[in-house]
Amino acid sequence: MYGRKIAIITGASSGIGYEATLEIDRRFNSLEEIWIIGRNEEKLNALAAKLHRSVRIIMMDVTKQSDIDALEGLLDQYEPNIRMLFQSAGEGLHGRFMERTAKDQTYMIDLNCKALTNIAHICIPYMRKGSHMINLASSAGFIPLPSFAVYGASKAYVLNLSRALNYELAKRRIHVMAVCPGPVDTPFFDKSERYYDDETFMKFKSLFMNTPKRVAKKAICDAALYKSVSTDTILITALRFISKLYI
Numbered sequence: 001m002y003g004r005k006i007a008i009i010t011g012a013s014s015g016i017g018y019e020a021t022l023e024i025d026r027r028f029n030s031l032e033e034i035w036i037i038g039r040n041e042e043k044l045n046a047l048a049a050k051l052h053r054s055v056r057i058i059m060m061d062v063t064k065q066s067d068i069d070a071l072e073g074l075l076d077q078y079e080p081n082i083r084m085l086f087q088s089a090g091e092g093l094h095g096r097f098m099e100r101t102a103k104d105q106t107y108m109i110d111l112n113c114k115a116l117t118n119i120a121h122i123c124i125p126y127m128r129k130g131s132h133m134i135n136l137a138s139s140a141g142f143i144p145l146p147s148f149a150v151y152g153a154s155k156a157y158v159l160n161l162s163r164a165l166n167y168e169l170a171k172r173r174i175h176v177m178a179v180c181p182g183p184v185d186t187p188f189f190d191k192s193e194r195y196y197d198d199e200t201f202m203k204f205k206s207l208f209m210n211t212p213k214r215v216a217k218k219a220i221c222d223a224a225l226y227k228s229v230s231t232d233t234i235l236i237t238a239l240r241f242i243s244k245l246y247i
């Protein structure tokens with residue numbers, strides 16, 4: 001009655017999404033196929049070669065409606081049973097609001113919020129009891145962040161959307177979790193800091209920096225425990241609760 005059991009990972013070509021794909025491949029023996037999404041074909045091919053089951057490489061720009069429509073078409077064609085949707089595609093641009101272009105900042109909203117929402121919406125009909133959706137938010141979503149304002153706001157959106165969906169989908173026993181790491185050592189910072197170098201943030205970064213492998217592993221473990229929010233270290237967990245005192 002149900003199609004093949006699959007996992008879908010966006011942002012699989014790099015960083016946290018890449019490590020999450022390896023971890024999902026290692027841990028979820030019942031999966032029949034893994035669909036990996038990104039724009040960098042070379043990196044996706046290299047990742048596919050490391051996986052132990054059938055892989056579908058989906059080259060797509062998640063901000064393009066035509067690419068979202070194509071993914072929806074694939075789901076319609078194969079009617080898979082999505083056991084895991086891991087949404088990691090995203091970027092963050094540092095800098096004061098008026099020093100960045102509106103175009104760059106609204107692109108962040110398109111990528112971090114709109115694309116993630118579109119993909120959740122087309123995938124949920126193919127998720128069943130016991131399926132997981134894991135969305136990459138960030139500890140940057142805990143409080144308003146001057147000089148990282150749009151990024152922080154976009155991640156607050158992902159955090160709140162995920163928690164709300166976790167309630168909405170509880171009746172169908174579909175679990176939704178937001179991942180809120182501190183700084184993670186990935187190519188994310190090559191882009192985010194290209195035009196900006198803030199001393200306070202650099203100190204915060206060096207104090208909290210984690211590896212993508214540890215963040216991905218912790219997220220998959222926390223999903224197995226049906227947590228609604230995954231934080232990567234005790235310090236970031238403390239930051240989450242302290243931030244609730246901020247008005």
Ligand SMILES: NC(=O)c1ccc[n+]([C@@H]2O[C@H](COP(=O)([O-])OP(=O)(O)OC[C@H]3O[C@@H](n4cnc5c(N)ncnc54)[C@H](OP(=O)(O)O)[C@@H]3O)[C@@H](O)[C@H]2O)c1
Pocket residue numbers: 010011012013014015016017037038039040041060061062063088089090091092111136137138139180181182183184185186187188189212
């Ligand atoms: N690194 C951190 O400190 C940190 C901390 C907290 C949260 N996060 C969040 O974690 C997630 C993953 O970040 P990361 O650190 O792993 O960064 P990363 O190594 O730069 O990976 C970003 C991924 O997003 C994909 N992507 C970007 N734009 C895309 C588009 N338009 N269409 C399709 N795929 C796109 C990239 O794939 P292609 O290049 O192949 O398109 C890449 O696989 C992001 O949502 C980020 O906001 C990161």
